[in-house]
Amino acid sequence: AIWRPPFIQTLLSIWRGDPQIQQPSTTRRSSPADITVEHEEEENQPTATMTSRDKLSSATNRRSATAAADRVAMPPSKLVTEQPTEISTNSQANSSPSPQTTPKATASVQLNGDRIPSFSLSTDPASAAAIARTVEANTWPSALPTLSAPSPPPESLVRHQYDRQPGTSTLAPPPTHSSKPAKPSRKVTLEPGRSPLDWARLANNPSSDLRNLGPGAPYLRVTPSMLRRQTGRKGKDAWTVLGGRVYNITPYLPFHPGGEPELLRAAGRDGSKLFGEIHPWVNYETMLSSCLIGLLVEEHEAKSTGEMDAMD
Template identity: 70%
Template sequence: MPPPPPRAPTLAPLPSSGSASRPAARTSQAQLARQPGTSTLAPPPTHSAKPTKPSRKVTLEPGCSPLDWARLAQSPTSDLRGLPAGTPYLRVPPSLLKSQNGRRGRDAWTALGGRVYNITPYLRFHPGGEAELLRGAGRDGTRLFGEVHPWVNYEAMLASCLIGVLVAEGEDGGAGMREMEEMD
């Protein structure tokens, strides 16, 4: 039998112009000795650590859940405005809004999106607690509300608490203040 024909010599492919030529990595003894089923990857992060920013929710009394509020707000017999029956919506200047801050037995009013709401009936239902809600009492709380929970539809949630619209000082001629004085 004749000897096999000689093989043609072959060359290793040239490295591409964009990559640096590096020698092939050598396999270390530690890599070869690794047991099956083990990994060199870092373990996944755990979620058992306490959050750095605690929740601001408070424990509500029984009967003060969001569903309880929705039921109360939809009830035709509930008066959540805090005004005499049949009172039309008021034009509320900032001075009147400022006086309705929830102190000294007064109702707490806040302006959200140019509308004024009596938030007093909602205080015990607020998941963040009364103190958190009262931060916006007696003033325009639109920016504060947007920072804390912009996803909440306050117009639907507080529709039954609507007092009126916020107007510039002097725009209503003091009618809003006179109406409030007559109610007292």
């Protein structure tokens, strides 16, 4: 083989129309084998004047000479020889097998001025480390969107939106005095004709004897012993004491909104405290005026019906 300067060989290759020489790729690794294949196809065209041995010898000499010249003339790819320091230091990761099975994006940082990373699919285990170090080095262009996840909403907003307590809707009207009381009602369903108006009509009828003492009977001085016998049982009327006065509550029992058993709790004794605990606003004096028996007196004070008339 005749020694020729490298640039001469390069010019010859360009003149021959070798695509590998005319359009060198910056991303593909140029190897002498690649170029040799091109020449091999070209040189394998047989001629009539060459023997098979001459053709073999000629082709071999040309290939070796061309490959040697290309190695000198064509600098290796920068991606192969000029790896960043941080990537080349991960040769240990290259040698050890990685359990990663899915392809990962790899960063190849070009050091020709613009530090814009490019990515390609690869199973190289050093790629992840290269990406991480590239990001840490803040080489991302500012125009590219970041991959950071949006921050979650504040805990207070989540709690107010999804954990609203019943009855606290912002659409509900503000609480007023017409709202139901917290204590459940203990009223009972009364029989027809037992309404407060029915009671008022009956109580104001002069022909009604709600005292059950006979027509024109005077007011009585009632002793505690007399009161205890008026329990509403064994055919006797139910008397109670409200504010020192004795009333016959027997005719009112079917009209009592709280039910007869409730009203009978005060029968035969002083019901003032019990009454005041449940409904002190009720005007019992007016409602039971026609049921008045007399005054509660001490045991020795009960003398005559004449004194009972003085209660008026």
